[in-house]
Amino acid sequence: MFSILDFLIIYSIFINSVIASHEHQKPPLPVIIDTDGYIDDFLAILYALKSRELDVRGVTYLGDGWSHAASAQNIVDIIDDIYPGKNLPVILGANYDLFESDRNPKTLGSPGCFYQKSVSEIARNDADLLYGLNRQLRLSKRIWYDALTGFNITQNFADLIDSTIKQTGKKPTIIATGPATNIVTFLRAFPTYTKRIEKIVWMGGSLNVYRDLFTVPSNTLAEYNLYLDCVAAQELLAYDLNILLVPIDFTNETPLNPGFFDKLSKLTSFYGKFTYRLLSTTRAVSFANDSAFYNNYFLWDPKAVAVVKNIGISKIVSNRKLAVTCEGKESIDGQFMKSQILTKANFKIAIDAIVSDPVDDSPFFNDFLDAINKD
Numbered sequence: 001m002f003s004i005l006d007f008l009i010i011y012s013i014f015i016n017s018v019i020a021s022h023e024h025q026k027p028p029l030p031v032i033i034d035t036d037g038y039i040d041d042f043l044a045i046l047y048a049l050k051s052r053e054l055d056v057r058g059v060t061y062l063g064d065g066w067s068h069a070a071s072a073q074n075i076v077d078i079i080d081d082i083y084p085g086k087n088l089p090v091i092l093g094a095n096y097d098l099f100e101s102d103r104n105p106k107t108l109g110s111p112g113c114f115y116q117k118s119v120s121e122i123a124r125n126d127a128d129l130l131y132g133l134n135r136q137l138r139l140s141k142r143i144w145y146d147a148l149t150g151f152n153i154t155q156n157f158a159d160l161i162d163s164t165i166k167q168t169g170k171k172p173t174i175i176a177t178g179p180a181t182n183i184v185t186f187l188r189a190f191p192t193y194t195k196r197i198e199k200i201v202w203m204g205g206s207l208n209v210y211r212d213l214f215t216v217p218s219n220t221l222a223e224y225n226l227y228l229d230c231v232a233a234q235e236l237l238a239y240d241l242n243i244l245l246v247p248i249d250f251t252n253e254t255p256l257n258p259g260f261f262d263k264l265s266k267l268t269s270f271y272g273k274f275t276y277r278l279l280s281t282t283r284a285v286s287f288a289n290d291s292a293f294y295n296n297y298f299l300w301d302p303k304a305v306a307v308v309k310n311i312g313i314s315k316i317v318s319n320r321k322l323a324v325t326c327e328g329k330e331s332i333d334g335q336f337m338k339s340q341i342l343t344k345a346n347f348k349i350a351i352d353a354i355v356s357d358p359v360d361d362s363p364f365f366n367d368f369l370d371a372i373n374k375d
């Protein structure tokens with residue numbers, strides 16, 4: 001027969017195990033980051049590395065976006081500092097968009113590649129060196145070409161996915177913050193690997209935000225990650241993959257603002273202070289004045305990391321009839337247009353962010369500042 005005491009003991013064991021199961025942290029989510037290395041891509045990787053909920057398994061790098069391939073060194077430096085001794089793979093992939101490399105494989109770099117030419121060399125150099133601030137990182141002994149496990153994006157990407165599944169028992173989520181060139185190049189060679197990817201969360205595209213690409217004013221409804229390789233964008237959407245798109249409609253709902261900068265300026269950690277210097281320099285060097293900066297600069301890619309962490313999302317939709325324009329015309333390429341066909345049910349779009357008043361209290365900003373301020 002149970003006494004009241006037995007009951008209380010059993011009850012308290014039950015309660016304790018409930019509390020313990022809540023306190024016991026879920027194993028971190030294995031992620032692979034595919035990036036083109038611009039300032040906000042760098043910050044997205046930093047944010048992911050500092051997020052306890054995520055287990056970064058490696059980074060695949062693109063040279064066809066907003067930085068040159070050798071700037072993968074910046075990523076090697078922060079990875080080796082934040083995940084010491086792990087020697088995570090940093091793998092160099094595509095240098096040219098598929099539109100060019102499919103058509104003119106022998107003449108890459110000249111005369112074509114107008115997609116890549118839309119990003120100025122000045123902007124690429126600024127991103128490569130993080131405006132010169134990369135010398136203030138804690139530099140790794142690994143150098144970038146040692147950090148590449150070969151130069152074969154297809155085989156290396158497959159190996160990284162295989163080792164992730166083997167070591168964690170889980171399929172990786174890919175956080176894509178640049179053009180889709182690497183992922184599509186890889187899937188062209190290994191199409192069955194769509195089944196070995198949990199999900200792709202891709203920052204890219206514009207559904208309804210009319211604003212020109214900074215450097216291609218004639219194009220008013222594109223976003224760079226689609227524009228810089230529209231062939232890859234078209235193909236990625238056609239694969240049978242779970243894709244969650246994070247378009248600028250979502251990222252631009254929570255703009256940078258003076259309140260955020262004020263909080264950022266007070267952070268005490270090494271990377272908190274570094275991020276403050278990096279964004280302050282971006283503001284001072286790349287924009288005419290503060291209002292131009294606040295109207296045009298967003299932490300686009302870190303928001304894709306927040307979406308993976310399920311932070312700051314207010315609405316996700318699916319079942320859109322969308323196609324990507326890609327005709328070799330700079331004024332229209334990289335845009336979403338209406339299609340006759342419904343996108344696959346596993347293609348979803350985060351369209352609304354949680355926006356607090358004031359905006360610097362929004363969940364994204366709080367989590368971002370909290371994560372990078374951990375020492």
Ligand SMILES: *[C@@H]1O[C@H](CO)[C@@H](O)[C@H](O)[C@H]1NC(C)=O
Nearest residue numbers: 151152153154155156158189
């Ligand atoms: C890259 O790896 C793939 C798959 O193993 C292979 O077919 C291809 O030949 C490799 N490419 C190079 C340049 O080694």
Ligand SMILES: *[C@@H]1O[C@H](CO)[C@@H](O)[C@H](O)[C@H]1NC(C)=O
Nearest residue numbers: 287288289290291292293295
């Ligand atoms: C800020 O710069 C933008 C873009 O150059 C310009 O249009 C705007 O008038 C400037 N605003 C102020 C307050 O100076």
